[in-house]
Amino acid sequence: MSLVAKTKTPRRVGFAPFALLVPGTAVLAVVVGWPLIQLLIQSFQEYGRAQVFGAPAPFIGLGNYVEVLTDQKFWNVLGRSVLFCLVCVVVTIVLGTLVALLMQRLNKFFRTLVSIGLLLAWAMPPLSATFVWGWVFDTQYGIANYLITQVSGVDFMGHSWLISALGFFFVAGIVVVWGAVPFVAFTVYAGLTQVPDEVIEAAQLDGAGAVARFRLIVLPYLRSIFLVLIVLSVIWDLRVFAQIKALQTIGGSVADTSTIGVYIYETSLANGEYGTGGAIAVILVLILMAVSFVYIRQSLKEDEA
Amino acid sequence: MTAVVSTPTRPDSASPSAPKSAPPSGRATTAAGGRVARRRRIRPSSIVLSAVAVIVFVLSVFPVYWMVNSSFLPNNLVRGSVPHFFPDEFTLRNYALVLFGDTRTPFLPALLNSIGTTVITVGVALVFAFLAALAVTRFRFRGRRSFVIAILVVQMIPGEAMIISTYRLLEGWNLLNSIIGLSLVYVATVLPFTIWTLRGFVNGVPAELEEAAMIDGCSRTGAFWRITFPLLAPGLIATGVFGFIQAWNEFVFALVVMSDDSAHTLPVWLRTFVQANTTTNWAAIMAGSTLVAIPVVVFFLIVQGRMTSGLVSGAVKG
Numbered sequence: 001m002s003l004v005a006k007t008k009t010p011r012r013v014g015f016a017p018f019a020l021l022v023p024g025t026a027v028l029a030v031v032v033g034w035p036l037i038q039l040l041i042q043s044f045q046e047y048g049r050a051q052v053f054g055a056p057a058p059f060i061g062l063g064n065y066v067e068v069l070t071d072q073k074f075w076n077v078l079g080r081s082v083l084f085c086l087v088c089v090v091v092t093i094v095l096g097t098l099v100a101l102l103m104q105r106l107n108k109f110f111r112t113l114v115s116i117g118l119l120l121a122w123a124m125p126p127l128s129a130t131f132v133w134g135w136v137f138d139t140q141y142g143i144a145n146y147l148i149t150q151v152s153g154v155d156f157m158g159h160s161w162l163i164s165a166l167g168f169f170f171v172a173g174i175v176v177v178w179g180a181v182p183f184v185a186f187t188v189y190a191g192l193t194q195v196p197d198e199v200i201e202a203a204q205l206d207g208a209g210a211v212a213r214f215r216l217i218v219l220p221y222l223r224s225i226f227l228v229l230i231v232l233s234v235i236w237d238l239r240v241f242a243q244i245k246a247l248q249t250i251g252g253s254v255a256d257t258s259t260i261g262v263y264i265y266e267t268s269l270a271n272g273e274y275g276t277g278g279a280i281a282v283i284l285v286l287i288l289m290a291v292s293f294v295y296i297r298q299s300l301k302e303d304e305a
Numbered sequence: 306m307t308a309v310v311s312t313p314t315r316p317d318s319a320s321p322s323a324p325k326s327a328p329p330s331g332r333a334t335t336a337a338g339g340r341v342a343r344r345r346r347i348r349p350s351s352i353v354l355s356a357v358a359v360i361v362f363v364l365s366v367f368p369v370y371w372m373v374n375s376s377f378l379p380n381n382l383v384r385g386s387v388p389h390f391f392p393d394e395f396t397l398r399n400y401a402l403v404l405f406g407d408t409r410t411p412f413l414p415a416l417l418n419s420i421g422t423t424v425i426t427v428g429v430a431l432v433f434a435f436l437a438a439l440a441v442t443r444f445r446f447r448g449r450r451s452f453v454i455a456i457l458v459v460q461m462i463p464g465e466a467m468i469i470s471t472y473r474l475l476e477g478w479n480l481l482n483s484i485i486g487l488s489l490v491y492v493a494t495v496l497p498f499t500i501w502t503l504r505g506f507v508n509g510v511p512a513e514l515e516e517a518a519m520i521d522g523c524s525r526t527g528a529f530w531r532i533t534f535p536l537l538a539p540g541l542i543a544t545g546v547f548g549f550i551q552a553w554n555e556f557v558f559a560l561v562v563m564s565d566d567s568a569h570t571l572p573v574w575l576r577t578f579v580q581a582n583t584t585t586n587w588a589a590i591m592a593g594s595t596l597v598a599i600p601v602v603v604f605f606l607i608v609q610g611r612m613t614s615g616l617v618s619g620a621v622k623g
Contacts, residue, residue, distance in 0.1 A: 020440035021452065024433040024496055031493035032459055035470035042470065099361055102354060110358040117365030123605035124369060125554045127572045128594035131579055132372040135587050141384045143371065178368065239463045242556040242572070249579050261465035261557070268469045269561065281466035292461035299457055299501075 036285075043278035051274070064279035074263075074280065081259040084169055085237040088176045092233055093226070095177065096184025101214070103189050115186075122182035126175075130246040133175045137161040139251075162251030169257070175243045180236070184229055191225040192218065224298060231295040235288055241265075260284055369598075376400070376592035383588040399592035403578070406589075410581055412596070414567055415574035418484060419553060422570060425488035426495065426552040427545050433492070434499035434544065435537075441500075442507040460497035468561045475562055482568035490558050495548040502547070506540025507533075546608040550601050571597045 043064055045057040068074050099118070103111050124132075137144045139160040148156040161167040195218055203213050219226075241261035248254055248262070258266060264284065268277030375383050376399050377392035403412050441449055464471075471490055472481070480486025510533050518528035556572045563569055569577065578593050 017440040017444035017446045017449070020436040024437040024500060025452075027429075027433060027489070027493050028455075028459055028496060031471070031474070031490055032462060032467070035467050035474050036462065038470040038473065039467060102357055102361065105351075105354050106358050107351075107355075110355050113362050114358050114365075117362035119606060120369045120602065121365040123598075123602040125572070125598050125601050127554065127556055127575055128372070128598040129368065131575070131590055131594050132368045135375065135591060136368060136371060138587065141388075141587065143388050146388055178365075182365070235461065239465060241465050242554075245556070245560075246576060246579075249576055250583055261463070264465055265468065265557075265561075274469055277469060281469070284463055284466050288461055288463055289458070292458070296454070296457040296461070300454065 039278050039281055039285075042275060043282045045275050045278075047273075047275035047278065049272040052272070057275075060275075064275045065283075067276055068279045068283070077258055077260055077263045080169075081238060081240075084173065084240075084259060085234060088173055088180070088237045088240075089230060089233040091173070092177050092180045092184055092237075093230060096181045096229075097188050099181060099185040100188035100192055103185065104192050118182035118185055121178055122186075124179065126179060126242045127246050129179055130175050130243045131250070133171060133178070134162075134247060134250040137171050160251070162247065163253075165253075165256040168247065168252040172240075172243055172247055172257075175247070176237060176240060180233060184233070187225060187229060188222065191222045195221045228295055228298055231291060234291050235295075238288065238291070372591045372594055372598070375588055376595045378588055380586050380588040383591075399586075399588045400596070402586075402589050403592045403596060410566075410574060410578045412574065412578075412593070415569045415571050418563070418568060419571040421484040422488050422491060423549055423552040425484065426491040427548040429488065430492045430495045430499050430548045431541060431545050434496055434503050435541070437496075437500045438503035438507050442504055443512065456497045456500055460501070464494060464557050468557060471558065472561050482563055482565040487559060487562055487570070488552075490562065491548075491552045491555060494555070494558075495551045499544045499548060502544050503537075503540055506537055506544075509540075510536045543608045546604045549604055553601055 042057075044059055044061060045051075046060045046063070047057045051057040099114065103114055106114065136142055139145070139158060139162075142161075144161070145156040145159050148154065148159075161171050199217055200213060203217055208216065239261055240259055244257065244259050244262050245265070248257060254262075254266065260280070261284075264277050264280050267273050267280060374390070374392055377395050377397070378389055379394055379396050379398065382389050382394055437452075440446075441453060475481050475483075475486040475490070478486070480489070514532050514536075515525075515528040518532045519525060523531060554572060555570075556576075559570045559573045560576075563573060566577075575593055575597050579590050582590055
């Protein structure tokens with residue numbers, strides 16, 4: 001193995017780096033690259049159940065895309081996904097930042113306490129978390145209905161949360177936000193420790209209040225952290241699948257509560273419309289790639305450093 | 306130095322080592338005259354903050370606690386009109402039911418499938434990613450930057466979009482309902498992040514260290530194994546645990562690719578189990594959820610700090 005990293009001249013590199021890259025590249029090419037090409041091709045084909053059983057798949061140009069984009073159901077699903085994603089991202093970022101600011105002001109004992117709580121929430125597998133929250137919001141025996149009834153006096157016993165789309169997404173939002181706040185809180189907290197004390201103190205001497213200090217000093221320091229956090233959250237929440245699918249197992253109508261990931265699954269596997277499902281999948285990939293651009297550019301900065 | 310190994314942004318949350326920034330509100334205990342007055346003013350608000358901290362803690366922990374609590378209670382109590390906040394009638398029956406009870410949705414085969422898939426995924430991904438990380442850190446070659454960009458792009462391709470074409474790929478190779486097939490998919494899923502993170506760790510070990518060992522008489526391979534590799538151990542553990550958690554939790558592909566009852570992994574098993582019990586036995590569902598969660602929680606706590614810094618290291622530096 002030749003070690004030429006720190007010397008600038010790329011001398012005698014030979015085949016070594018390429019040989020090292022072969023296994024990883026091969027796996028990615030076969031398991032990601034090839035299916036991606038297949039997906040693209042399939043999205044331009046008439047591909048239904050007949051084709052699965054060997055009938056030829058004729059090319060129909062943009063037929064699938066036209067069908068998807070003129071289908072009101074698709075726009076409902078997309079709008080629902082985007083709205084759900086945006087609400088979750090905003091709530092997650094705001095709550096996460098508040099928790100981070102809180103942690104900064106706590107003494108060691110309470111900060112450790114909060115950290116332990118956040119870590120446990122963060123570590124819960126999404127599927128387990130979804131079923132626990134589903135149980136908390138259970139119609140008959142859920143603790144949520146019990147506590148609401150006890151505290152507010154309004155009778156919530158027997159209230160079904162999952163039956164209406166709004167209630168369903170309320171619970172789904174809690175599952176997603178509860179699982180996502182810790183990552184945001186820890187990251188923002190880490191960023192806060194990097195804001196120099198001198199600057200904060202100087203601002204304090206100049207009479208800046210807490211809000212002004214946060215807005216004028218902390219926020220600019222954390223700008224790129226927030227940027228990446230928001231982009232990652234948007235991507236994760238737009239792709240949300242396991243939580244929605246799992247909640248649908250407990251209750252809720254699939255037609256009214258599917259997000260785009262689940263919709264692709266339903267269209268392709270449940271209805272056997274693989275061509276249409278492919279077109280939706282390509283559209284999802286394009287949307288996510290556009291959103292990811294910011295993240296990728298930011299990550300590359302680090303690679304150059 | 307790398308942003309991953311020793312970045313000050315690593316949230317040392319389990320043991321907060323007194324971050325250098327004293328809170329701006331100045332709770333500092335320096336008895337300098339000017340501060341004392343402010344300190345007295347801050348007292349009531351610090352009580353409020355502690356109270357808020359307790360609320361945050363309770364909200365974070367409650368679902369986890371509720372899951373464990375319900376799993377240790379008899380089902381008829383769980384379905385009582387008044388909730389039991391403590392497992393006062395402690396029982397292990399729910400766990401017995403999950404582990405050995407219902408023959409239609411057996412837990413143990415799913416556990417074995419999950420373990421098999423996870424072990425293969427972590428092992429293969431670590432080796433492949435390590436080689437690739439060496440290539441992009443220790444060498445400057447044509448196409449290096451393109452490879453790094455490709456890794457980042459691939460990481461962002463949503464698996465949900467690829468389920469059908471992946472299904473057909475594995476079908477063509479007779480790898481449906483097979484641990485090998487699923488592991489292959491998982492390796493590809495975790496590889497980009499693993500390469501990216503390991504790259505940071507390898508960068509953190511200066512090549513000069515190896516060169517110094519070689520001057521002292523080590524062979525090139527010897528220098529690598531004795532000097533560099535031990536220094537990379539924390540990185541390999543962190544990324545390995547990341548792969549473990551991903552493979553253990555993954556749901557979309559497992560649902561589609563492992564559709565046979567005997568091929569279920571734990572997340573798919575859990576969903577089937579819930580479908581079979583949702584109206585009748587929440588206590589057992591909570592026991593199942595707990596069993597699925599335990600390994601992840603344990604491993605997660607081992608490496609929590611490093612996962613954050615890997616994902617946002619670019620942002621912190623930028």
